Amino acid sequence: MEAIFDQALVETNRLRTLRMPQADFLLKVAADELAERLGVIERRFDEAVEIHGYHGIVADALQRTGKIGHFTRIETAPAFAKAGDVFMAAPLEHLPLEAASINLAVSPLSLHLTNDTPGVFVQIRRALKPDGLFLAAIPGADTLQELRDVLLQVEIERTGGASPRVIPFADIRDVGALLQRAGFALPVTDKETYTVRYDSIFPLMRDLRAMGMANPLVARSRKPLSQAFFMRAAELYAERYSDPDGRIRATFTVIYASGWAPHESQQKPLKPGSAKARLADALKAKPLD
Template sequence: METPFDQDLIAARRRRAVAADDRHATFLADLAAQELAERLTVVERNFDVAVELHGAIGSTSQLALATGKVGSIMRVELPGGYLAGAGSVMEAPLEELPLEPASVNLVISPLALHLSNDTPGVFIQIRRALKPDGLFLAAIPGAGTLQELRDVLLATEVELTGGASPRVVPFADVRDVGGLLQRAGFALPVVDAESYIVRYDSLFPLMRDLRAMGMTNPLKDRSRKPLSRSFFLRAAEIYAERYSDPDGRIRATFSIIYASGWAPHESQQKPLKPGSAKARLADALKVDEIKLEK
């Protein structure tokens, strides 16, 4: 199995990020937590036992409890890579879900699944951990995230060295995530995406935020050669040339895929079998039906 991400490095950067506790850089996690809580609010169900997967700062657990839809919540976190907050904590690696089969009613995953080397396997573990008719909610950084930074770093490296190495992680698109839900056996899957534009004075505060989020490059195939100050100065110039607004500030795109799926249960709606309709579409539309030959 291909393993593009360095899990030890991901854990180390998560620990460094939470140790710094830069609340200015939690805006993306807070956005995802608020959106997940709003989506939970409109579900006509209550969930006795919920789990948050690798949220790190605990805002998702806090807002989920505030909806009144959740009885109790437990957090699964990387060892040492989280802040104290709502809910008890169980430590586990990113790709292992330490839950018994059919043991919880709700699993919420904010902004972590894109870093797994076995995302299909994690989805299957989540589905198995859910009780029948249990709900899975996830926020996953998707295609388009940091597209400007990807372009700028590539252009800078080609210009200065004549080559390039991967410096921004690949992100899944909406169709990929929908396919993963179906492959894992979730019923009634729903997937959509929201894009958020964040503006910065220059490339450098953007890079500081990414470090504070623990979102810097964790690819195994990344270049180990340190980048010079002149590299980043040139990258900042290219960024400003290509992606600045009239006031001189630059744009950074963060695209988040929101996904939901249910553990199968006999009470859930089922699609009708082909040919089982009791009324014709032509009658409903009050038009004449035109039959094709053969």
């Protein structure tokens, strides 16, 4: 399988988030959303794992629901551990979890950076006990669409060609297919779109670096960009994506996904032909000849 992401650079970008002023607004939004979804489930999860959640914001929010017993955090380096954490260090694509060892797995805003995403889904599925729950927040396809458009246009203007400057993000249908392929029961996906406003492109790009979202693509251009390139990008961004007050818009789409490790107690679809009443009768519709 050809690698899309330079995993060494992905890990370097993640570590940089510890040295920069935190831009954790998207993690906080995901934390609130995932905690709300967990909170309405009428059960307790004795063994839970947060999988590559950066600074533990999501883990903290989920623990406050009172639904979790023992919580373990996994991140790419020990530097992410906080006082009181039960912590394991592991790369994005290799989870140090035994089969059927946990009741709940939560992945906040990291699965979009894996090369073998189907394989990671399978690892999570195997780690769950029967009737265990997987929750994920994954940046979706419309994320940073304005920045992608602007950087592409400026590079075409200046060089006549283009290289990938913004990473590809998954479509909601792709995430649903991954859940099914990995063997999850009762898969559910939905998405939310958030618009964040900035004074210009420059604080947006600083936030992306502080979020660990600098470009880690293997196919990225290694040629340094000039100040003139970014000034033109800022000009074009303001022309195309600014509000009447002059501030620019940046779109972030988050796909929320859930799936359960199969268990005999779960609801199952009826077998074809097993219905006791015809749909036409239920709808009081006249059947076609």
